[in-house]
Amino acid sequence: MTPADTSHKLYVRLLGYVKPYWRMFALSIVALVLTAATEPALPALFKPLLDKGFVAKDQAFIRWVPILLLGLFIVRGITSFVSTYCMAWVGSRLVMDLRAAMFDKLMTLPTRYFDQNPSGQLIAQLAFNVTQVTQSATSSLTTLVRETVTVLGLLGYLVWLNWKLTLIVFALVPLTLWVVRVASKRLRGLSRKAQQNIGEITQVVDEAVGGHRVVKLYGGEDYEQTRFRQAANLARTFEMKRVAANAVYEPVIQLIAAIALAVIVYIAADQASDNATTVGGFVAFFMAMLLLFAPLKRLTSVNDQLQRGLAAAETIFTMLDEDAERDSGSRTLPRTEGRLALRDVTLTYPGKTTPALAGITLDIAPGETVALVGASGSGKTTLANLVPRFYDPDSGIIQLDGIDTRDITLQNLRSHIALVSQDVVLFNDTLGHNIAYGSKRDATPDEIRAACIAAHAWEFIQAMPDGLDTLIGENGMRLSGGQRQRIAIARAILKNAPILILDEATSALDNESERHVQAALETLMENRTTLVIAHRLSTIERANRIVVLEGGRIVEVGSHADLIARQGRYAQLHALQFSA
Numbered sequence: 001m002t003p004a005d006t007s008h009k010l011y012v013r014l015l016g017y018v019k020p021y022w023r024m025f026a027l028s029i030v031a032l033v034l035t036a037a038t039e040p041a042l043p044a045l046f047k048p049l050l051d052k053g054f055v056a057k058d059q060a061f062i063r064w065v066p067i068l069l070l071g072l073f074i075v076r077g078i079t080s081f082v083s084t085y086c087m088a089w090v091g092s093r094l095v096m097d098l099r100a101a102m103f104d105k106l107m108t109l110p111t112r113y114f115d116q117n118p119s120g121q122l123i124a125q126l127a128f129n130v131t132q133v134t135q136s137a138t139s140s141l142t143t144l145v146r147e148t149v150t151v152l153g154l155l156g157y158l159v160w161l162n163w164k165l166t167l168i169v170f171a172l173v174p175l176t177l178w179v180v181r182v183a184s185k186r187l188r189g190l191s192r193k194a195q196q197n198i199g200e201i202t203q204v205v206d207e208a209v210g211g212h213r214v215v216k217l218y219g220g221e222d223y224e225q226t227r228f229r230q231a232a233n234l235a236r237t238f239e240m241k242r243v244a245a246n247a248v249y250e251p252v253i254q255l256i257a258a259i260a261l262a263v264i265v266y267i268a269a270d271q272a273s274d275n276a277t278t279v280g281g282f283v284a285f286f287m288a289m290l291l292l293f294a295p296l297k298r299l300t301s302v303n304d305q306l307q308r309g310l311a312a313a314e315t316i317f318t319m320l321d322e323d324a325e326r327d328s329g330s331r332t333l334p335r336t337e338g339r340l341a342l343r344d345v346t347l348t349y350p351g352k353t354t355p356a357l358a359g360i361t362l363d364i365a366p367g368e369t370v371a372l373v374g375a376s377g378s379g380k381t382t383l384a385n386l387v388p389r390f391y392d393p394d395s396g397i398i399q400l401d402g403i404d405t406r407d408i409t410l411q412n413l414r415s416h417i418a419l420v421s422q423d424v425v426l427f428n429d430t431l432g433h434n435i436a437y438g439s440k441r442d443a444t445p446d447e448i449r450a451a452c453i454a455a456h457a458w459e460f461i462q463a464m465p466d467g468l469d470t471l472i473g474e475n476g477m478r479l480s481g482g483q484r485q486r487i488a489i490a491r492a493i494l495k496n497a498p499i500l501i502l503d504e505a506t507s508a509l510d511n512e513s514e515r516h517v518q519a520a521l522e523t524l525m526e527n528r529t530t531l532v533i534a535h536r537l538s539t540i541e542r543a544n545r546i547v548v549l550e551g552g553r554i555v556e557v558g559s560h561a562d563l564i565a566r567q568g569r570y571a572q573l574h575a576l577q578f579s580a
Contacts, residue, residue, distance in 0.1 A: 010313045014133065017097055021090050028086035029145055035079040036149030039291060040157040041072055083142065091138035098130045101320060108324040111390040112350065120203025121196075125315055128198050132191075132312035140309060143302040147295035154288050154295075161285045165264045179252055186245045191311035194238040201231045261289050325410065326392065332412040336401050338498040338529030340364040340387065345396035347382060356382045357552045360396070366498075369530040371540035373573065374549035380533045383549070384501050387531065388417045400499075415439065418492040422504040424484045426476035431461060432468035434476070435490045443494055454524065455490035457483070493524055500530040537574050546570060 018025055102125065158166040208215060208224045215224055264285075345360040357379045364370050372380040385391050386398055389405055398405045405413055426434050435451060436443040448468065452458040460483055464470040476484040492500065502521065522542075534540040541560040548556035548563070548570045556568050563570035 010310050010317070013317060014313055017094050017101075018090060020097075021093055024086045025090050028083045028090065028142070031079040031083035031086065032142060032146045033149050035076055035083060036146045037153055038072055038076050038079075039150040039295075040153040040288065042287070042291070083146070087138045087142050091134040094138065095130055095134055098133060098316060099126055102126055102130065102316065105320050105322065105324070109322055110325040111385070113322060116350070118203045120200065120206045122319075123206065124198045124202040125319060127202075129312040129315055132308050133316060134309070140302050140306040143299070143305075147299045147302070150295040151292060151299070154292050158285060158288050161288070165267055165285070168260050168263055168267075179256070189311075190238055190242040190245065191308040194235065194242065194308075196315075197231065197235045197238060201228070201235060204228050204231050257292070264289060327410045329405075329407050329409040329413070331403065331408050333401065333403070333408060333416065336416050336498050337366040338416075339366050339399075339401050340499070340529060341399040341402070342383075342386075343397050343399070345383075345386065345393045345398060347386065347391060347393045355552050357386075357393070360552075360554060362547065362554065362557075364529055364531075366529055367527045368545065369525055369532060369543045371532040371534045371543040371546045372549060373534050373537060373540065373546055373570065375573070378549040379552040380549055381503065382552075384503065384531050384533055387499070387501065388414050388419070416497050417499045417501065418495045418497040419501045420485075420488050420492045420503065424476065424488045426472060426479075426484060426487060428471070428474045430466075430469050430471055431464070431487065434472065434487055435468075435494055437491055440491075440494050447494060448490075451490045451494035454493045455486045457486040457490050460486075489521070498528055500525060500528055501533075502530060503533040504535050537577055548573075 106122065155166065204224070204227050208228070215221060340362075341364070342360050342362045345357055346355055347357045348355045360379075360383060362370075372383060374380055382391070386393060387405075389410060392406070400408065400413065400416070427437075432445075432448055433441070436448050445468075449458065452461055452468075461467055461470075470478075472478050472487075476487065479487065532540050532543060540546060543560070545557060546560060546563055547554055548568075550569060556563055556566070556570050558566070558570075564574060
């Protein structure tokens with residue numbers, strides 16, 4: 001597929017987002033055409049003004065000229081306002097719709113997509129790239145329509161005045177088109193790199209701001225400043241290359257036009273000396289030629305905007321065309337017992353050769369608490385992530401109540417699972433909204449209060465000035481680590497799901513808070529299937545079974561007492577931890 005074909009398809013797809021607003025779009029185009037159509041009227045007025053007014057001394061006609069000029073500019077003012085406003089309205093709608101479509105897509109993409117794409121790049125696409133698209137769909141189109149109609153109108157007038165001279169202009173069109181094509185390819189490539197670089201700048205800022213404590217504590221200021229300056233300098237380099245390409249391209253086009261103008265003026269002057277044209281005809285032709293320069297210049301400069309917009313459209317549509325999270329399930333379970341079964345499950349992450357999990361077979365009874373232990377990288381979190389289908393295994397099956405989880409709709413499957421992770425995720429909202437989140441947003445105040453009490457969070461919530469209406473800041477920055485963890489536990493308690501995944505849920509708590517929350521979790525785990533990912537082995541000694549993972553494989557299964565008695569891998573891990 002040629003670049004021209006790609007540009008055409010991108011533009012047609014982009015205009016598809018404009019289709020719902022075709023009335024405002026059409027009104028803008030009509031107003032643009034009317035504005036551009038009045039452009040040749042000015043030189044057209046000068047021909048009779050000179051011939052009839054100054055040469056023939058027709059006083060009656062001269063008196064009409066000011067009225068005609070005033071009317072002309074009133075019409076141009078009205079049509080220009082209408083076209084500008086309507087196109088800006090369509091452009092703002094386009095940005096909003098594209099951002100909504102991109103965000104909606106983000107909500108459906110699989111976990112692997114977020115693993116492979118830095119958050120800074122995704123933020124840059126939503127915040128920056130999408131605004132560049134309007135330059136293609138609206139701003140560039142405005143210029144293209146207005147200036148094209150203007151040029152065609154002026155050329156038509158020139159043909160009517162003197163078709164022989166106008167042929168010189170048309171003779172240079174192929175050369176002009178070739179220059180435009182070469183410049184377009186160069187500008188598109190530079191614009192694409194510049195937009196990728198914006199994502200890199202966003203990523204550096206996001207990491208430096210989010211990790212400012214680590215940066216300060218470990219003296220990373222110079223390193224982060226260097227990273228940012230390198231990214232910023234790269235942005236400057238791309239911008240200067242784009243400016244240079246544009247700066248060369250525009251004068252070349254204007255030089256071609258100037259050559260045509262010089263030849264035409266010479267021939268027209270020769271015709272005037274032979275009385276082949278009138279004074280008014282010569283001045284009108286010369287004025288129309290001069291008026292061609294401005295729209296031609298704008299048409300050449302619009303190519304830069306157009307290529308930037310199309311480069312942005314490429315990245316946006318690439319994301320929109322990503323495969324959504326696979327949801328082949330058609331069954332919904334109104335309630336579940338919580339029986340889990342894994343049969344010969346294997347998973348290898350993209351780009352890796354060693355499996356994260358290999359041949360995992362495990363049965364978990366309803367209401368059973370199973371702890372997953374092992375060294376870092378042994379596959380504990382990966383195994384837990386397979387249950388809500390954050391990842392799908394490469395082979396093998398996972399069953400819930402005897403049903404393959406791939407046959408259950410994702411929304412329904414996940415409605416039966418609650419998660420409390422060591423990496424607590426809270427939103428810049430109130431405490432109440434963070435606890436009654438998502439499907440539980442309609443929970444009553446009494447239900448929220450009961451969940452808070454069970455999570456031993458009610459005491460510190462009551463002490464806050466606005467209680468449950470307290471805003472907690474980005475990721476709960478206004479709360480202590482222990483408070484954040486208990487809010488996450490309250491959210492899981494409120495969901496009241498039959499399956500719990502606890503990823504070291506008490507890791508951020510002090511001894512006193514841990515004692516209270518551990519008691520709440522033990523109450524919560526009654527009659528619920530619970531997977532506990534454990535790093536501190538003291539927290540899972542009372543689990544029904546402990547599954548020891550090593551290198552993505554199950555090496556031991558049993559109770560705490562049984563595994564200690566075997567003096568195997570679990571006993572080694574236990575001894576290492578308690579001898580430290």
